[in-house]
Amino acid sequence: MTLVFRKPLPNVEHPEMPADVVIVGGGPAGMACALRLSQLIDDHNARHPKSALSKENIYVLEKAREAGQHCLSGALLDPRSMKELLPGFENEAPLDAVVHKDAVYFLTRTGHYQLPLTPPPLQDHGNYVISINRFVKWLAGKVEAAGITIFTGFAGSELLYDGDRVTGVRTDDKGVDKQNQPKSNFEPGYDVKAKVVVLAEGTRGSLTKQLIQKFDLMKDRNPQTYGVGVKELWEVPPGRIQAGEVIYTMGYPLTTKEYGGAWIYGSQNPGSKGNIVSLGFVTGLDYRDPRLDPQHVLQTFKQHPFIAKLLDGGKMIRYGAKSLPYGGWWSLPPLAGEGWMIIGDSAGFLNSARLKGIHLAIKSGMLAAETAFEALVKSDTSTATLGKFQRRVETSWIHDELWPVRNFHQGFKNGMVAGMFNTVLQEVFDGGIRQRVPSHAGHENLKPLATLPADGGPEAHMLGPAKGDSKLTFDKLTDLYHSGTKHEEDQPAHLLIHDTNICNDRCVKEFGSPCQNFCPANVYEMVDDATAPHGKRISLNPANCVHCKTCDIQDPYQIITWVPPEGGGGPNYDGM
Ligand SMILES: Cc1cc2nc3c(=O)[nH]c(=O)nc-3n(C[C@H](O)[C@H](O)[C@H](O)COP(=O)(O)OP(=O)(O)OC[C@H]3O[C@@H](n4cnc5c(N)ncnc54)[C@H](O)[C@@H]3O)c2cc1C
Ligand code: SF4
Numbered sequence: 001m002t003l004v005f006r007k008p009l010p011n012v013e014h015p016e017m018p019a020d021v022v023i024v025g026g027g028p029a030g031m032a033c034a035l036r037l038s039q040l041i042d043d044h045n046a047r048h049p050k051s052a053l054s055k056e057n058i059y060v061l062e063k064a065r066e067a068g069q070h071c072l073s074g075a076l077l078d079p080r081s082m083k084e085l086l087p088g089f090e091n092e093a094p095l096d097a098v099v100h101k102d103a104v105y106f107l108t109r110t111g112h113y114q115l116p117l118t119p120p121p122l123q124d125h126g127n128y129v130i131s132i133n134r135f136v137k138w139l140a141g142k143v144e145a146a147g148i149t150i151f152t153g154f155a156g157s158e159l160l161y162d163g164d165r166v167t168g169v170r171t172d173d174k175g176v177d178k179q180n181q182p183k184s185n186f187e188p189g190y191d192v193k194a195k196v197v198v199l200a201e202g203t204r205g206s207l208t209k210q211l212i213q214k215f216d217l218m219k220d221r222n223p224q225t226y227g228v229g230v231k232e233l234w235e236v237p238p239g240r241i242q243a244g245e246v247i248y249t250m251g252y253p254l255t256t257k258e259y260g261g262a263w264i265y266g267s268q269n270p271g272s273k274g275n276i277v278s279l280g281f282v283t284g285l286d287y288r289d290p291r292l293d294p295q296h297v298l299q300t301f302k303q304h305p306f307i308a309k310l311l312d313g314g315k316m317i318r319y320g321a322k323s324l325p326y327g328g329w330w331s332l333p334p335l336a337g338e339g340w341m342i343i344g345d346s347a348g349f350l351n352s353a354r355l356k357g358i359h360l361a362i363k364s365g366m367l368a369a370e371t372a373f374e375a376l377v378k379s380d381t382s383t384a385t386l387g388k389f390q391r392r393v394e395t396s397w398i399h400d401e402l403w404p405v406r407n408f409h410q411g412f413k414n415g416m417v418a419g420m421f422n423t424v425l426q427e428v429f430d431g432g433i434r435q436r437v438p439s440h441a442g443h444e445n446l447k448p449l450a451t452l453p454a455d456g457g458p459e460a461h462m463l464g465p466a467k468g469d470s471k472l473t474f475d476k477l478t479d480l481y482h483s484g485t486k487h488e489e490d491q492p493a494h495l496l497i498h499d500t501n502i503c504n505d506r507c508v509k510e511f512g513s514p515c516q517n518f519c520p521a522n523v524y525e526m527v528d529d530a531t532a533p534h535g536k537r538i539s540l541n542p543a544n545c546v547h548c549k550t551c552d553i554q555d556p557y558q559i560i561t562w563v564p565p566e567g568g569g570g571p572n573y574d575g576m
Contacts, residue, residue, distance in 0.1 A: 029344025
């Protein structure tokens with residue numbers, strides 16, 4: 001069967017909608033931006049009633065059916081930016097527990113050793129355990145109460161340009177069938193013509209990627225590097241872990257060649273006797289063996305005696321996966337230009353030494369809001385005004401936090417032992433001896449199968465599909481069922497493979513089709529086909545996709561582009 005990919009339909013009129021500011025993506029960054037902008041406008045209008053600004057034409061576009069449904073995180077919240085955005089937020093926000101105990105363990109195959117001291121970046125006392133899904137829903141309520149419209153179920157599918165100026169966003173066409181033809185319920189996307197477009201799409205944003213490519217924004221920067229976090233939520237019997245207890249692990253099942261680690265956060269569901277455990281494993285997307293499967297890594301991790309004991313008698317209740325940008329300060333693109341700004345994970349505001357980005361996403365959203373506000377007041381949305389966002393970030397505590405860890409991830413390029421040593425050096429020398437350590441894109445580390453041990457060698461326990469015992473461990477499809485992901489089935493594939501011949505002729509032989517392994521949702525399959533050069537052909541199950549973006553990042557030939565499917569489709573990360 002020929003694969004048909006989503007692409008813009010020709011000769012379609014798109015209704016126009018004027019906007020002052022459109023924020024693409026309603027995660028913590030986008031919601032904070034909307035809320036701060038609203039506060040600034042309210043304050044301005046109170047002081048200058050004669051030159052009042054309207055909030056009517058400020059919109060947030062969110063591809064999920066409901067705010068928060070596509071948001072997945074650990075999550076521990078560093079409250080710093082929320083205290084600035086909404087002083088006293090602790091009294092009403094959905095915060096599950098205050099962290100009062102943290103520990104870091106090093107795991108060998110069967111042993112576990114607690115580090116005598118929790119390294120400073122992982123000290124979490126006073127932070128909050130949250131469900132990012134519930135937290136973002138709550139923020140969305142605040143944004144709407146402030147009079148700003150959130151369009152849920154609408155994805156930004158293209159940026160609109162006038163020369164080099166971004167002039168708005170086209171939303172997704174609805175009602176397009178598998179053959180990329182309009183159905184009877186076809187509705188063209190809107191052209192939201194905006195004075196300011198704020199990209200808040202989270203990790204590996206699809207519009208952000210278009211913008212970065214169009215203007216070659218990453219030239220002179222370190223390429224962005226990523227990890228993928230695979231997460232399960234468990235209900236465990238009382239007494240296993242306290243609400244507010246935090247455990248990080250290093251080591252097993254990864255070898256010294258891979259980068260990554262696990263988190264275990266204890267919290268409590270109102271009304272349930274047992275504890276809720278948020279547990280996940282982040283695998284750096286710079287591993288060597290194309291057979292490595294991050295979902296398998298999590299399953300192997302849970303079989304470690306230390307973890308198995310914690311989960312024994314418990315029940316897995318939700319599953320999901322998402323990539324996260326690791327590159328840090330040197331991988332930030334320019335943050336603003338003619339008509340646009342980039343905030344949150346879309347830019348790469350994440351402190352990978354702390355596995356934290358929510359507070360930075362929020363702060364970057366607030367600073368972008370201050371910049372957009374200034375632009376609206378001055379009626380100048382050119383680079384002259386929006387460019388001040390860059391300066392605002394550089395003089396804020398975002399810089400103070402990210403600068404000392406600017407070379408953190410690069411320090412691990414020669415494996416874990418060298419990485420630990422570099423981390424200590426960077427602690428002592430404020431980010432290391434060198435200003436900037438270069439890096440390269442993680443997928444370049446993938447080695448051809450012919451150069452790797454056929455039996456997997458020391459990595460064998462993480463390669464290929466996990467089998468699962470349906471109690472402690474799960475195969476991918478069982479896990480996937482718990483992500484609640486759902487898409488309109490009759491639509492073209494939103495994973496654009498630019499040349500499927502590469503999949504069938506080259507990748508299957510050279511790398512063994514790693515898409516089957518790195519995708520945590522079984523979207524990619526190599527099916528038997530006697531007419532294909534190696535007897536296998538690529539096939540897709542796009543309806544399984546959980547929007548983690550790993551395929552867009554990690555395929556060795558860089559021929560996959562993730563674009564948003566019809567708005568509303570995707571995972572259902574209730575409580576995640
Ligand atoms: C596994 C994992 C664990 C983590 N743990 C922690 C933690 O414990 N503490 C912490 O502080 N940080 C943690 N982080 C990082 C943190 O989650 C992110 O830094 C933060 O969520 C970024 O916020 P954001 O608003 O930029 O992006 P997101 O939270 O990703 O939100 C982006 C939103 O935009 C929407 N969107 C995307 N593209 C489009 C489009 N084209 N059109 C419309 N809508 C779109 C998405 O559906 C989503 O709702 C973790 C991340 C991961 C993946
Ligand atoms: S298809 Fe791509 S974005 Fe979707 S779940 Fe798989 S790897 Fe993630």
